[in-house]
Amino acid sequence: MTDHPVPAEWLHPPDPASARRAQTALAERVVREDAFGEVRLLGGVDVSNNRFDPEQRVFAAVVVLSLPDLRVVETAGAVARAAMPYVPGLLGFREIPALLAAWEKLRTKPDLVLVDGHGIAHPRGLGIAAHLGVVLDVPAVGVAKSILVGAPDPPLPEEAGTETPLLWRGERIGTALRTRRRANPLYVSIGHRVSLDTAVAWVRRATGGYRLPEPTRQAHLAANAVRVAEAGSPR
DNA sequence: GCGACAG
């Protein structure tokens, strides 16, 4: 529901095939090395959906946390109609428009954002975290709750705090991280302008007590709040 | 051709 200074094809491809071509092109713009200064504010983004919403709206939220306390200092929400249904591998095209609208409402932008979904651990190297990072040209980290492609190798230990490489076609695409004992691991990958080591370090630093790091966890709660607050989206 | 498949 907002205009943005980026080519339309980056967000609104006419069809799935075009979307995949756009991803392949956009993946080349992803910066896989650290390219940012001091991080004073950490961001978290996530979206919520109502499976019975005939309007197929996407409820997005962006939260900003202070460091080192990890307290939410600002929250912004927005709603946008989904341009396409959920298709594995094309998540960004469905959720990013709403996220951008929420991002625009922020009074203060975070220095680095944790995104709920994969970064480059994606078939074409452009998961939603990398996609959003490139569109906003902001340092971003992908924090997914399950695997899209690849497999952990060697197996991840049971202990909290352990990690193991996420490999795919012989390439290192991310890291499986056990943030909590007896909880499924998180899959961290480069989003944009961060190295994998730095990405994992930030997820570790932002995690406390829960399986999900605070930025993503708070964004999830905020996105649900946006949906509940929205009139006409019951159940 | 047959499964797998972020949120």
Added chain:
DNA sequence: ATCTTGTCGC
């Protein structure tokens, strides 16, 4: 993603 309270186990 979401439907949903209590319950089992550490």
